[in-house]
Amino acid sequence: MAKYEHIQHEAFAANMQLPQLGLVVFTFGNVSAADHRLGAFAIKPSGVPYQELTPEKMVVVDFDGNTIEGKLRPSSDTKTHAVLYKNWDKVNGIAHTHSTYATAWAQSLRDIPIFGTTHADHLTIDIPCAAPMSDEMILGDYEHQTGYQIMDCLSGRGLKHTDTEMILVGNHAPFTWGESAAKAVYNSAVLESVAQMALLTEQINANALRLKQSLITKHYQRKHGPDSYYGQ
Amino acid sequence: MAKYEHIQHEAFAANMQLPQLGLVVFTFGNVSAADHRLGAFAIKPSGVPYQELTPEKMVVVDFDGNTIEGKLRPSSDTKTHAVLYKNWDKVNGIAHTHSTYATAWAQSLRDIPIFGTTHADHLTIDIPCAAPMSDEMILGDYEHQTGYQIMDCLSGRGLKHTDTEMILVGNHAPFTWGESAAKAVYNSAVLESVAQMALLTEQINANALRLKQSLITKHYQRKHGPDSYYGQ
Amino acid sequence: MAKYEHIQHEAFAANMQLPQLGLVVFTFGNVSAADHRLGAFAIKPSGVPYQELTPEKMVVVDFDGNTIEGKLRPSSDTKTHAVLYKNWDKVNGIAHTHSTYATAWAQSLRDIPIFGTTHADHLTIDIPCAAPMSDEMILGDYEHQTGYQIMDCLSGRGLKHTDTEMILVGNHAPFTWGESAAKAVYNSAVLESVAQMALLTEQINANALRLKQSLITKHYQRKHGPDSYYGQ
């Protein structure tokens, strides 16, 4: 059916970026592309190696996690994507990886401190690490609850998902999102780079200080503010 | 002889994966593929660079370590493979590498703590590091004893080799195995990734805690349990 | 206009080196090539991916930061390049990256100690880290002030920009320069390598000592002194 072809192609292209950017090994990681008008998103099939993917193999799923089109089983993380799309109507792409440095921060249960302008070019706050789920949530509908774990962490800290497009799920790994699947993948790569630099910064100076507010504001505004002058 | 061609091809393909996955330099590392019906396995010849390998060069050996077919000398670790196949009838592939991070953990004589879900997706316990051999065993039939070192470590901890498909041989390097040679190599790559993340986790948080049991169980079961829903 | 073609080509070639040397991801980083006779330099357009660059897309700018030729918006860091060219008449190339290790040192607000001859082959002093700007400067003409931040750091320490061709801008990232755009990029790669080795040196020996003066002088002179005997 041609109806979903555009999100299948977008999801395919975005998934293929993950191994090229060094963010995944084997079948770890998945990206989806949504169309809110259709109430659907296309996502990587579960456990299929990247070199075997085609646009047609992307599974189309509704925002309750039910498969609409596709013969393969969708990613085991599909329900997390579904619940986020259902609640976030401006988000059209979500990416999940187990990239090395971001995952190490998630495993250490620490937020990533904002140490430099590379970070402030994308985010004005420490990158949040969501606390691990309660045992009850884990034993319940785990992947569905992972979506709430992400949303609860943001709301608990007074953060908007349109400003903060990345999070570490404690003990697990990062999720990132954005206005498109490509932007979600871009955010995954930025997060990995910032995560590595933050660890190195603490190794070079155990007492490294966070960036001062004036510099955070300046760098974020020149890229994202009303008077931004970055890009074309 | 066509009798062993299938395991020679399987061993060849699996060995060629090692340099592609960044797990070996030069001739370090070896993979074998067994056929329990034939009581034989095919293994990399000793000290031959990967780019010179062909399926025909894979040496066919019985489970006592005697060469059945092939003009080249088999890997110097052949007897370790042989004794494991002789004792483990469901294992059809074994891999040995000196991959950087897994080897560093082996050299430090520490188990790799289970810090995150990447680990729990594959294993529910810390990755065991087998204690170095006694001087007597070293002076004896060293490679044969390495097989017992591995089996003794597992049985001493009450672990089954069908659940735990990877180990660090203390002061030496990792061995991994599985239902096929490809699966053994897959496990080597997973181990290397988990080993790197575990070191980084301790560097980010010196007091990082192990994953709680409910999360370990959830992630392992969704991939390996009776109701698993990962993959196709 | 053919008048600026030579610096557009030089800037293009130098920018394309950045991803090949592993110094940038996405659109981070920019290089410019100047012609002091023409009072102009060519620089990467802002936010354009490296694979889409062509020589014609390089924006030509005067030393006050005004665009002379080109349809695209120049790099957001253009004014930093402009003010440095205006003050440094022997510098024909400037590079700015967020390379991993150099940026981590910048974020940690530490100079890079001179630990070995790789460093002394290029520089006789610790690589300076310029103190972060005052809030006033940040709120003013930020990129213009970054140029003064760099010059003030050098002059405050009695350093000449013709001897010291690299600096860390505190909390931000490195800038490097040289007699050509290619040399500026070369200096960025050298800085990244020296930055990584310095961190590793401190990890191996927390009390590592700076290189002694006789060795610094010897290595610097054999490459750069009047009796140098390195190169053709």
Add this chain to the structure above:
Amino acid sequence: MAKYEHIQHEAFAANMQLPQLGLVVFTFGNVSAADHRLGAFAIKPSGVPYQELTPEKMVVVDFDGNTIEGKLRPSSDTKTHAVLYKNWDKVNGIAHTHSTYATAWAQSLRDIPIFGTTHADHLTIDIPCAAPMSDEMILGDYEHQTGYQIMDCLSGRGLKHTDTEMILVGNHAPFTWGESAAKAVYNSAVLESVAQMALLTEQINANALRLKQSLITKHYQRKHGPDSYYGQ
């Protein structure tokens, strides 16, 4: 002249291995190939990028460091190679790199402890770090003295250069050698790998112990002893 063609080809092939193995950037590093019968060796020209090298560009030099054939200036480290060949009649290849991890150990002025069998497969002792030269030696014939610095370190510790084919020159970087230029390059890559693993081992376990003697002997002997059974 065809007389030196074989060592020019050998030196060329060995030099080209350095960037492929990730051991050098730009023009750092050099390899030579000697023919003791001819009293000459071929070495990389100074400061020429690897991609511009050809066998004909390899400079032929005698064991006193005088150029016999070739239009280019030989490597600035030529005299170090010359003095070693003059004193070591079984060595036909020497390599010098500034590879990241080995150089960091050299800068930290520490021997690399023998932590595992990857190390013991090649060497039965800690990899020595030669103390920095006296100021007198530095001010004298520096590169010539570097040869003596290496030989003095070995003899001061009672080591034979035929057993120990690698050394760290304190504050500088590694030199390696062997029966051929290819073997010298092989040793450089082994050293870099062992250097990285040793640092990681100390990071994982600050109290990591050296390998016990029985295991050192076993691994070295199975590769290099009279009854070795590694390789073909």
